[in-house]
Each structure stands twice: as C-alpha cells, then as structure tokens.
Amino acid sequence: MTERIYLDHHATTPVDPRVLEAMWPWFSERFGNASSISHAYGHEAAEAVDEARREVAGLIGAAPEELVFTSGATEANNLAIKGVLQAAGDRPHVIVAAAEHRAVLDPVRRLRRQGVAATTVPVTQTGRVDPDAVLEAIRPETRLVSVMLANNEVGTINPVAEIARACRERGIITHTDAAQAVGKIPVDVRELDVDLMSLSAHKLYGPKGIGALFVRRCEPRVPLLPQIDGGGHERGLRSGTLPVPLVVGFGVACRLAEQERAGETGRLARLRDDLWQRLQPIDDVTLNGPALDGTDGGRLPGNLNVSFAGVNGDALMMRLAASLLAVSSGSACTSANPEPSHVLRAMGLSDRAARASLRFGLGRSTTDGEIERAAAIVCDVVGELRRLD
Template sequence: MLKLPVYLDYNATTPCDPRVVEAMLPFFTEHFGNAASRSHAPGLYAHAAVDLAREQVAGLIGAEPQEVHFTSGATEANNLALKGVAEAYASKGRHIITCVTEHKAVLDACQHLAHTGHDITYLPVNQEGAIDLAALEAAIRPDTILISLMYANNETGVVHPVDAISKIARKHGVLFMCDASQAVGKIPVNVNTDGIDILTCSAHKLYGPKGMGAIYLRRKSPRVRVIAQIDGGGHERGVRSGTLNVPGIVGFGKACELAAHQLNTENIVQLRDQLESGLLDIPGTNVNGLPFAAAGTPTPGQPASPGKRLPHVTNISFAGVTGEAIMMATGKSIAVSSGSACTSASREPSYVLKAMGVPDELSHGSLRFSLGRFTTEEEIQFAVSAIRTAVAQLRSLQPFSSI
C-alpha cells in the first residue's frame, strides 16, 4: 500500500537506515562510555567503536583512518576547512578560488574570510552548471592557497570534473578542497584517484544520523594543515575539540559501510528517468542542468539525455506556475523541494539557477526531485500523476499564453 507523503527530497536529508539505528542504540544506554576516557572498560569500548567507525568512513572514500576527523556535520567541516586553511597558510597567501553555485556553508564561510582580508574569486558557471577549466587555471595566482569546488551540486545534481580540477590544482601547488556531501555514498568517491586534499561530508545525506559529519585531511603528498576552530581538549588529533558523539559516530560508520555495498545506481537511474519522462510530457518543462533542446524544451514524453549529474536528482522548471504553488496544490501527498534545504524558505529565486542563466520566472517555477534507497516505482507513478494534475489546474486558473 502506498504510504503518503511520497518522499522525494533525499538531498535535503535521508531517513536513518534501520540497520544504522540498530547499530547506534546500545551506545545510548549499554555502552555509554566517553571515548576519551581510556582508563576503564566503558571508555575503551567506546574508543574502539569510534576507531571502527573511522575505518568505515575512510573505507568509503579511499582514505586512511587517521585522515578522517569527525565533526557535527558538513557545515562545520566546511568552516573548519576554509577558515583552518586560511589561518594555516596565511604566510603563503590569502587568495581562495570557489564557485558561485557552491553550498551556502562554503559561500558564507568565504564571505566571512573576505571580511577578514582574504581575496575570494568566484568562478561563474554555464547554462549546464559547469565551470570553465581554463578560467579556473587562469584564476590561480602565486598567493592562491585553496581551490574549493563541490563534487556535485545539491540543487541540480551537476557533477564537477573533480579529476581535472585536481590536476590543475596539483600543477600549481594549490590545495584542492571538495564538499562531497551530496556525492559520498551516492556515487564512487575516492580521495586518491580523485586527487582531493580536503573532503567534507555529512552522515544524514547517506542514511545516517543528523548532527554527524567528517573532514578528510590528506596526510602526505601534500600534508594538509588546518588551524582548529574549536579549542578545548585537543580531540580528533587536535583538529576539533569536544566530547565525541559516540552513538552518532557509530551510526555514521555503519551508514558508510552499507553505502559501500550499495553503490549500484542502475535502479535509481531508471526511476529518475521514469520521473523525468513523465514530467517532461507536460508542455513548458525543462531539466535544469542539461542542455536545452533546439526548440527550448525537451521532446515531450522523452527522458532527458544523459548528463554529468548525480543518478538520483533532477531539477525541473514548470513554465507558468511557481514551485511553491505546485507544492501547495499537491497538499501533503508529495515531499519535494523548491531549492536546497538551506535556502528553500527564501522567496528569492534560486541563486544556483540564477547563476546558470535560468530566468527568474522559470527559477520560481522549479522543483528539485531527489530519489533514494527506499523510493519505489509506485511512488514515482503517483508523483508524476499528482504533479501533472496540479500543474494543469494551476495553469487553468492563470492561462499561460505560450503553452
């Protein structure tokens, strides 16, 4: 039986996998020791559990366990990376390169650094949300200390050419940081083959608990240094002080272990394409993050052509209506987003879509659909039908002349 609401907002957060919850539960009551208290059995047991989780997280991204440091989430990890590198490498330079479509956790941290005397270069993107690699290389200066570019965009699913970016960074001796919150656990990510020096990720994006994240810091070739942003005890090898959230860390580790064995994306791609095909059958629709068809919209009834996107995400504009109106019209039957979870409360057009050249009207009429481990074909069929009905009803109230 179909359970409502149909949840298609996995980029905002994912439900904890029951196996993750099962792994966490004993550490709330039975094994409640402080991982830093190694003078007795309860503390040693907690410490061992944290070590195992560190291995599990490292295993998913191809890192060494000692290169993984736990945080309260990707937002804290991004702040630690950007501000920590800025302090550690201040004698080398104060220039950082990023992109206009980065997550707010990166953009706001960069804005803070700009206020403290750092010079930030914001790379533009094209209509498909891609950066120009030549422009990236041209932006590098003798005082550039960091390139911070996400693995995949949270609103459109557009995947950056991480390998090519890392080669440019290495060529010029600049550190490469990658916010991989939307990619880790969804597609293969390997810090060594991808050439990433600093990586951030979050547990709740891959069926783990909220309030848990991690930062990867390369230990050699090059060895990355950051100045801690939270002091008080020297936990996490001096990178991030504070009593470790053992249940959350255990859950994060278990989620990574499960994800490592569930990276086959064939089924979710089929469901995503089925969703796109059904919605693109509506006149005046377009997938944001893919090339526009010659006539301005994809052929009705056909799934969008393959692009460099995450396999579970599509961002679609509906001309003549607003995404907010569609969400209201579908009532409580579908859970989707009109942007990232951090910005969807704003009535301003998506800054990501705006940077891609999407007109404000179409940006306001865009919805992000993100599928997940528990999405079913029945849910996709229901969502397509409900949104088709909602768009038709809304357009009938305010006829759109060009459709």
C-alpha cells in the same frame, strides 16, 4: 488515507533501520566516553569509534587517520576553508564556484569581510565548473580552490580530479564538498587527488549531527587552523567529546552504502528517467542540469530538477505539500527573505523560471508506485495552476 511521498533525499535521508539498530546500544548500556581510556567503558567506546573511522575511510579510499569527525559537512566545510585561509597569513586568495552550497559560499563571504580575497568562477548552463575558468582565476597568492563534487540542486558532477591535479602542480590546496556524492557514486580521494573533502552521514542514511573532513596525510602537512579548541580531540583539529552513537551509525551507513551502491545506482537512474518521461505531458517543462544520459558530464542518479513555464513557484509548492508530496523548490519559500535558487540563476535561468522549479531527490525507499503517483500529482497541480492563471 493518502500516503505521503518523500522525494527530497538531497535534503536528508531517513536513518536506515540497520544503522539505528547498531547505534541504539551506544545510547544506553554502552555509554562510555571514547576519550576516557582509563577504564573498560572508555576502551569499548574508543574501539567502536576506531571501527567506524575505518568504515567511513573505506568508503572514500582514505586512511582512517586522515579523517576528522565533525558535526556534519557544514562544519567540515568551515574547518577546511577557514582553517586553510586563516593559517595562510596575510591576504590569501581563494577560488570557489558560483553554484557551491551556502556552507561554502557563506564562510568565504565572512572571510572576505576579514580581508581574504576571493574569486567566484561561473558555471555552465548545466551547472558544471570549467577547469579552464578555475585556472584563469589563479593568482600568485591563491592558497585554496573549493569545488563541490556533485551539486545539491541539479546533480551535476564536476571534474574535480582534473581541477585538483592542475592545482597540485601549482602548489595550491584543493577542497571538495562531497556531501551529495558520497554513497551515491564512486568516490576515491586518491583518484580525485584532493587535499580536503567534506562529507555528512545524514545524506547517506546515517544520523544527523555527524560528518567528517578528510585531511590528506602528506608532507608538507596541509596547514589547517582548528576552529574549535578545548581538549585537543581529533588530533587537535576538532576538540569536543565524540558522539559515539552517531559515529557508529556513520560507520555502518558507509559500510552499507559501499555494499549496495552499484545496484542502487541503476535502480535510481531508472526511476528518475521514468519520472521525467511521466512529466512529458506537461507543456513547457524544462530539464535543468546535465542530460540524463550522461553525455555532458553526468549527474547524480537520483536527481531530477525541472522548471515549469508560466507557473507561480510559491503556489506550486503549497499545492504539492497539500498533496502530501515532499519535494523542494529552487525558491527558498520558507525564508524570511525568499529568493530564487542561486544555483539556477548561476546557470542562466531567469528569476521566474528558477522560482518555478522542482528538485526531485529519489532514494533507497523510493518505489515505482511512488514515482507514478508523484508524476500524476505534479501533472494535475501544474495543469490546475495554469488554468487559474
């Protein structure tokens, strides 16, 4: 029986067995509510949450009290963007980049309908945000700039630190969606100089349903209006009973990522480059995003995004799924209203090229043999589709 190959680690990662082992007792005998500090069960849970908070903070160079646990990066993005702009008063202005995740673009779209002014700055052909474009978009009423650290489709690493420093000089709050970057490349909030940063456990071999927002501790305090009320948890910024098992898993996943990142980075970059070389027999295959050698700003080590000229994107995805190869496309094939990737279109690709694109996301479990088999499958499928066209 042919085994499935999972190369969609940007979408989600499997929970590491060591993470699952650490989480399990908190689902059963150690079931206390971390807010119930009047008895031993609650104290035990609170201590576990504190330890996990330290582990997550340690991975990004933050102080533990600067973290607000959320249900994931999407909620963290909403809290950051809506929280700052709703606290800013009448008609504030926000700047975002055209290649941001929908978890940033959609909250901004909703706020625009509520009277917030927004500017979307373009990206380069490699998906990179130009700091000068951000600075040119700044207005007197600009209150927030949100630029992702690493792109979820093409792996582009953005110059967030340069942007954040320029914004700080102008008194503008900066936010970065770092869900794809944390655990894969070194991330330090002090070096980045951002005020807010979103992250998610399931992108780094932790459980789904838990993430965090880093909120810089400074004077004056970052103005942030809570989006969920009901108990004042997380220093009043995110009410709700903490899911202790998920928090514990998040902490362990961050600790493991810190311990293993250096070796894993080199291994994934080697496998990615090998995959790219194995796709070279295909005519008219194009690399999307930064060069693999890092000469134009760098990309995530496990990311490869390519387009195949003259191939129907929907047919490509269906054939690959039937071949038990799990990758993702630039086209939202399962959507009721499918459309090409907004990221690839922002980079200048045509709708047809964007639809005929594949995103390979390599991860901790990816092997040399899987790369060889995956490349062979893609070569065969693309060749067959071109013969049928």
